[in-house]
Amino acid sequence: MSPSRIIARLGSWWLTAFLLLSLWAVYLLFSFGRNPYPAWIELLFHAPAGIVIYITLIINLLAASIRIALGRLRRPPLSPDYIRSLDIHAVIPIAGEETINETAGLFGMTGSPALIRQQGRRRVTGTWSFLPGTVFRAGLVLVLISLMITAHSRRTHDASLRAGEDRDLLGARVSLSAITADLPADHLQVGDDGTFLLPGVSARIEVDGKTAVVTPGFPTGINGRWYRIRHLGYSQALTVVVHGSKNDVVADLDLLPPGRSSVVSLPTGSAFLTFTLDPDRTITKGLLTGRQYNLVKPAYRVTVQEGKPREKADSRRLLPGERASVGPAQISLGDQGLLIRLQAVSDPGLLPLYAGVVIMLTGLCALCSRFFWYEQEAALVVHGNEILAGTRDEFYKKWGIERFQRRSDALINRS
């Protein structure tokens, strides 16, 4: 089998349809179970059968692009049979050299009648119109390859970090120098969760001597690893003395949006503390109740419990730096700050994945041009005392054929 035939088979749209239908059938099969999507993804990336379908799809898309490009750039030589294989053709009797000139002129071709007699003539527009589709498929192939790499090589690690801390994450020393967030000093919360959306969260980190800013948005790449903020909370230093035993703790408080509570267990004893954000003001208007919080310097409501039956828990409002007795505990709050949950990812497939998505979207946008940018071919050869002329349009064939009929009819009538 010749290489072009192999490419034609591998790059056939029938094969694409078959592979996509196979994937659909597998998904349908999994839909009898409880979680079809995760099972389907598992099969696609980790089971031999799924990997075979996946890789065949990649090969198919690559071969299709090659097939289409070759088809556009390597045209068969002009011959009467080729003209007859076009969308439409006509036989025009040659009345004289001017018939050849007229025919060529009608299809926008130039050249001496002798040369046309010898070699025929062809005019093609929109030869490169296959590019948008090829760019789209190239992006898709890159995405598919990257996803496979990601599925097999991504390592993820999450860690909570406060400003000034450093930690080993995926073999790199990461130190966090600062956290910034546009926390409002007068956040009005109506209801339990409201519509709390916190912009402007970022952190400055240093990884193996390189400094960068990470955000909850796109990941930041440093030395081949990717970093992103996954969560934001408060960090609160506190000293708790319960029944004579002293506990110095730096608590990670997951209190945002206001209304959430966070439990802090103490290293010694059975007592535990529950923190919630305490509003600075409660505003009631009719049945409406809103609570105003200062999220820059938050006040806590701290509840102390020992987990005893029928225990009446005691609670108190406390600000950072304050000291108070709450139930059986003496609590002294120290410095308050922010903490982030930093996600570190080692994934050689992430950059090509982004590149693939960008290329794919570029191709997708460019595909809109295909409504106007398509291949049109007009060809003619002289065969004996006749001209064989024909045209082929990639799209809108109806109008191409009708246009040709009008022109050729005029010519035939004249000659």
Add this chain to the structure above:
Amino acid sequence: MMFDPFYIAFREALQASVLLAIVLFSAPARDDAAARRGVLSGFFLALILGFAAGAIPDLTRALGPHETWTLFRHISESFLFYGSLILIVRRPLPPRGVTIAGMSLLGVMLVFFEARTLGFIIHDMGVVAGRPAAAFGSAALGIALGALPLILLREPLRKLPFDRMFTSASLLMFIGALQFWFGGLAELGGESIMIPLQNGLKLFVNEFMKSAQSALMISDHPFLDVTLSGLAQYLGSDRSALTITVLFLMVPPVLILITLFARPDPSTQDISASSRRRRNIAAFRQDLTLQSAPVLGAFLILVVLLHAVNISLNPLYDPEPVPVREADGSDVIRIPIADKSGDLNDKKLRKFVYYQGSKQVLFLALMKPDGTVGVALDQCEICRPADWNKDAKGYAQQGENLFCKYCVTPITSNAVNVPGGCNPIPVPFNVRENAIIINARELVTLFDKAEALERKGTHL
């Protein structure tokens, strides 16, 4: 005579007759005796085997559960509908042997699944009524009467220009669309393919967007501002799933229509007589009109089905309130999140009524999309219908939203327990031991406050 078996059999036979008539009087069966025999033999064989498969209990048990056969029916309907695409792309007709085998298979697909469900339900009705023979007798009469129009009208039907109306692709597509419509028995809860299709796509699109965000390391966060999360939420939403469903369903009719209208007008240059030229062009245009009819018919069927399915998937849900009272010896109302009467995790609205003296406190509870419970009075702080329009009082649910029945304002379910505006008035509650705990006194006080506001005519 048992009426139900008769009616169901009559209806199904009538539907099968319509399908059979279209196939028999269109090309290639119309002019090809072998193809016609193929269709009829497939049809009657499937009718007998399908009916037996449903009506003989041992065979029914051996052949697997009803759900499996529903899936096979959906696959068969899809195969017919989307098979038309193959005929559009692959223009040359297959060899004659393949055509006849295909016609036989088409005959089988026209009736097998319906015959199976029909056999099953007739047997079931007969057993329940204790008169199986009477049920089968009624059904036989129903089938005979349902088939009668086809038998009686076959000559006038033969004169209809089915052969000019249907291309092979549009025939398959139209039969597929009709199967989507006719498929399944409502009496067996037979669901249209649209419901699993749309639900499946919803799930797929939603999960796909989540995994795409995870792969790109831009997963959503409840309160941090994540790049492109709005776009991802939109693309992964039910609305996108509906759009994909529509695109999915409209591909075959649209492609067939494009193929029809992309044919060039016939060349009439070499015809000298102008009357013949005009006749040729007129015939071409008439063919075009006739061939567009089934495609437009399929469009109509699909649009109506999509609309009906979306209404059934997202009906205005307004449940009857369930009376509740305090637990013995306490002043709290305890509503289990999940018990025999239902599970709030299904995200459906529940309504309750608490009586105290002459007071009737209507309140609602639901599991919000964010997984937290919401409890509120079944009334808002703003508008209230007049006494003569009491049916419009309170809220109903459609999809993930609540709707004020009076002002038809959609309210996101997440806004339950958020006071203000058109939101329902929040009721204080706790969740303990997998149950909603509401203080009855607080509930009544809140109700009284809301009523007092209404009496004052004050709106917030």
